[in-house]
Amino acid sequence: MALLEIQNLHARVAAAGGREILKGVNLSIGRGEVHAIMGKNGSGKSTLCQVLAGRETYEVTQGTVTYNGRDLLEESAEERARDGIFLAFQYPVEIPGVSTSYFLKAAVNAIRKHRGEQELDAMQFLKLVKEKQALLGIEQSFMNRAVNEGFSGGEKKRNEVFQMAVVNPMLGLLDETDSGLDIDALKVVANGVNKLHQQDKDRAILLVTHYQRLLNYVVPDFVHVMIDGRIVKSGGKDLALKLEDQGYEWLEAEASQPA
Amino acid sequence: MTQLEEQTMMNLSNLSRLSRGDGRQRPWIDEVRRGAIERFEKVGFPSVKEEAWRFTNVSPIAQSTFALGEGALTESARQVSEQYGFGIEAAAELVFINGIYQPELSRAGKLGSGVRIGSLEAAIEEDVPEVRQHLTRHARIDGNPFVALNSGFLRDGAFVRIGRGVRVSGPIHLIFVSDAASQSTVSHPRVLIVAGEGSDSQIVESYVGTPGGRYFTNAVTEIVAARDSRIDHCRLQQESLEAFHVATMQVVQDEASNVISQAATLGGKLTRNDLNVILNGEYAESTLNGLVVIGGDQHVDNHTLLHHEKANCPSHELYKYVLDDRATGVFRGKIFVQQDAQKTNAKQNSKSLLLSDDARINAMPALEIYADDVKCTHGSTTGPVDEDMVFYLRTRGVGLDAARHLLTYAFAADITRRIKVVPVRRRLEDFMAAQHGLPQDLRITDLGSHDEAAR
Numbered sequence: 001m002a003l004l005e006i007q008n009l010h011a012r013v014a015a016a017g018g019r020e021i022l023k024g025v026n027l028s029i030g031r032g033e034v035h036a037i038m039g040k041n042g043s044g045k046s047t048l049c050q051v052l053a054g055r056e057t058y059e060v061t062q063g064t065v066t067y068n069g070r071d072l073l074e075e076s077a078e079e080r081a082r083d084g085i086f087l088a089f090q091y092p093v094e095i096p097g098v099s100t101s102y103f104l105k106a107a108v109n110a111i112r113k114h115r116g117e118q119e120l121d122a123m124q125f126l127k128l129v130k131e132k133q134a135l136l137g138i139e140q141s142f143m144n145r146a147v148n149e150g151f152s153g154g155e156k157k158r159n160e161v162f163q164m165a166v167v168n169p170m171l172g173l174l175d176e177t178d179s180g181l182d183i184d185a186l187k188v189v190a191n192g193v194n195k196l197h198q199q200d201k202d203r204a205i206l207l208v209t210h211y212q213r214l215l216n217y218v219v220p221d222f223v224h225v226m227i228d229g230r231i232v233k234s235g236g237k238d239l240a241l242k243l244e245d246q247g248y249e250w251l252e253a254e255a256s257q258p259a
Numbered sequence: 260m261t262q263l264e265e266q267t268m269m270n271l272s273n274l275s276r277l278s279r280g281d282g283r284q285r286p287w288i289d290e291v292r293r294g295a296i297e298r299f300e301k302v303g304f305p306s307v308k309e310e311a312w313r314f315t316n317v318s319p320i321a322q323s324t325f326a327l328g329e330g331a332l333t334e335s336a337r338q339v340s341e342q343y344g345f346g347i348e349a350a351a352e353l354v355f356i357n358g359i360y361q362p363e364l365s366r367a368g369k370l371g372s373g374v375r376i377g378s379l380e381a382a383i384e385e386d387v388p389e390v391r392q393h394l395t396r397h398a399r400i401d402g403n404p405f406v407a408l409n410s411g412f413l414r415d416g417a418f419v420r421i422g423r424g425v426r427v428s429g430p431i432h433l434i435f436v437s438d439a440a441s442q443s444t445v446s447h448p449r450v451l452i453v454a455g456e457g458s459d460s461q462i463v464e465s466y467v468g469t470p471g472g473r474y475f476t477n478a479v480t481e482i483v484a485a486r487d488s489r490i491d492h493c494r495l496q497q498e499s500l501e502a503f504h505v506a507t508m509q510v511v512q513d514e515a516s517n518v519i520s521q522a523a524t525l526g527g528k529l530t531r532n533d534l535n536v537i538l539n540g541e542y543a544e545s546t547l548n549g550l551v552v553i554g555g556d557q558h559v560d561n562h563t564l565l566h567h568e569k570a571n572c573p574s575h576e577l578y579k580y581v582l583d584d585r586a587t588g589v590f591r592g593k594i595f596v597q598q599d600a601q602k603t604n605a606k607q608n609s610k611s612l613l614l615s616d617d618a619r620i621n622a623m624p625a626l627e628i629y630a631d632d633v634k635c636t637h638g639s640t641t642g643p644v645d646e647d648m649v650f651y652l653r654t655r656g657v658g659l660d661a662a663r664h665l666l667t668y669a670f671a672a673d674i675t676r677r678i679k680v681v682p683v684r685r686r687l688e689d690f691m692a693a694q695h696g697l698p699q700d701l702r703i704t705d706l707g708s709h710d711e712a713a714r
């Protein structure tokens with residue numbers, strides 16, 4: 001059975017009169033697989049990620065999502081996180097007044113507690129953090145700063161992957177983690193993602209990206225194209241090359257054909 | 260005539276007996292009292308028809324019967340004073356019951372030459388020059404009826420004088436305990452702080468009372484900061500939730516003095532604080548930070564008035580309110596920049612976090628500027644806990660309630676982490692942590708300043 005099974009997922013903005021954004025997404029992610037979703041601005045990629053992470057701004061109107069054999073849509077955002085889903089945000093949120101160190105410790109221990117594991121004490125936590133900081137080239141001082149506050153765009157993205165490395169999820173959703181990274185940082189982050197992926201053969205990754213470049217480093221098993229709230233095309237890593245070359249027009253023409 | 264006004268008149272006879280009877284009190288202070296009572300008789304309690312009192316209705320105070328609190332040392336008062344003491348962390352700790360100095364509970368210590376910390380009554384009797392020079396000269400009875408009432412009943416309180424060039428290490432803690440264990444009481448604590456040239460001190464005023472006590476604390480503090488002096492002042496109001504608390508703090512700053520005022524209001528059923536600062540010398544610097552954390556039916560009204568009289572003075576002001584349940588908050592912050600006050604740099608900000616749909620805040624910033632070369636900004640924001648932040652925390656496994664609590668704590672920590680007086684900061688952080696079920700080891704410090712408005 002797949003790790004994540006999305007069937008005919010429809011979602012709209014929950015506010016009164018909110019429009020439909022996801023219009024029937026089908027996607028199956030097996031254990032250990034790396035998937036990439038590409039697609040034009042506004043096609044619904046981030047909305048899909050947010051819905052999977054449990055954002056209540058969106059209302060699921062149709063369809064099912066099964067994760068690890070359970071109905072994911074029944075679970076709150078924090079339950080999903082504790083069950084191993086991690087969302088690296090396209091726009092990481094700044095939280096003034098909360099130190100990264102406190103924040104991460106709270107996160108790690110909430111997850112460990114849920115899994116029936118012993119909570120980490122200060123020393124164990126520090127050791128874990130140091131190890132992951134080294135992996136992602138994160139400065140020590142990050143930990144004492146407020147979460148994402150005053151971080152540069154690239155630092156924020158790197159910090160997301162650092163957090164992912166610390167909490168050790170089963171399914172990582174990386175929403176445009178590559179945008180805003182310089183070439184060296186991209187390699188470091190990609191290397192971090194690969195290491196994580198290799199550590200656990202069951203761990204799956206869903207990358208949302210606009211660029212083929214990331215996929216040179218983190219090689220996907222499958223590439224999907226999202227247009228107007230649907231996945232209209234799936235293929236191997238060559239599909240990304242074709243998109244880079246030809247853009248989305250040929251697909252839009254295909255998609256507008258009645259099924 | 261309201262009941263308290265009747266009471267006032269009745270107590271007047273006691274008052275004159277008290278001052279004349281023992282012959283130790285000075286005639287000038289009798290004059291001050293008489294003038295103040297006359298003033299109060301004339302104007303009475305303010306009404307909501309007056310602009311400055313529009314959002315704070317003091318009729319529950321006026322209509323209550325209070326007995327003038329005595330200075331007797333009771334067991335209940337002793338317990339309260341111990342509970343709120345800083346112990347050895349304080350350089351000196353003075354306890355007052357219903358405004359009256361308690362030598363048995365106090366530790367004044369020896370803090371350096373020219374330093375005097377103790378009973379105001381004793382200082383009046385000894386005719387200490389600074390007392391004669393400053394007491395009642397700054398907090399004006401015609402500015403606020405409650406100041407008139409306090410001055411009319413002026414008897415004891417704290418006198419703090421920091422000698423020229425003296426640097427006191429550790430906070431001087433003044434604990435004002437309202438003892439209403441046996442009856443509803445009113446007290447009029449008075450504080451005079453005179454900081455000598457180049458001196459440096461931390462002074463904390465705590466206002467507390469017997470738990471559940473129904474009483475009225477009507478406090479007035481005058482602070483005189485001589486040139487180059489530095490005062491780090493904290494005001495911790497943790498009165499009983501049935502108490503009324505009205506206070507005026509009047510600050511006068513001379514050249515290049517630096518006064519930091521940090522006012523935390525956690526208790527009281529109805530609170531009104533007036534903080535008036537006059538920057539009366541060039542390069543004087545003033546920081547006014549405030550934190551209000553209330554719920555239930557509590558009401559807190561902070562009025563701040565900052566007078567920039569001279570050139571080149573920076574001022575920073577940040578007031579933060581955390582309002583839960585049906586609590587109501589008022590913030591009125593006014594900055595006057597006089598014609599001579601060129602190169603003024605004044606920043607004012609108020610931020611409110613509404614934890615319930617029924618909580619309310621009225622924030623009214625105001626600038627009045629008569630100089631042309633100045634930099635003045637003010638702003639005010641109000642809203643619930645930021646849902647983007649809550650979601651971000653939840654995607655990391657932090658539960659919904661814990662996320663809200665953490666963000667509320669962080670909101671307040673923006674004020675608390677600036678407080679350099681350690682026991683005060685800890686008191687506030689512990690209070691917030693306890694209220695929000697957060698671990699006591701949660702300390703958010705050294706995060707760098709994310710709001711430069713107040714330092």
Ligand SMILES: Nc1ncnc2c1ncn2[C@@H]1O[C@H](COP(=O)(O)OP(=O)(O)OP(=O)(O)O)[C@@H](O)[C@H]1O
Nearest residue numbers: 013021039040041042043044045046047048057090
């Ligand atoms: N909360 C919301 N309220 C209103 N409209 C929304 C909301 N969230 C998303 N949308 C709209 O839904 C569409 C899809 O947005 P989404 O962020 O999912 O796109 P995306 O594919 O991630 O785009 P990009 O590549 O630019 O990141 C956009 O038109 C967006 O404006």
Ligand SMILES: [Mg+2]
Nearest residue numbers: 045046047090
């Ligand atoms: Mg997006």
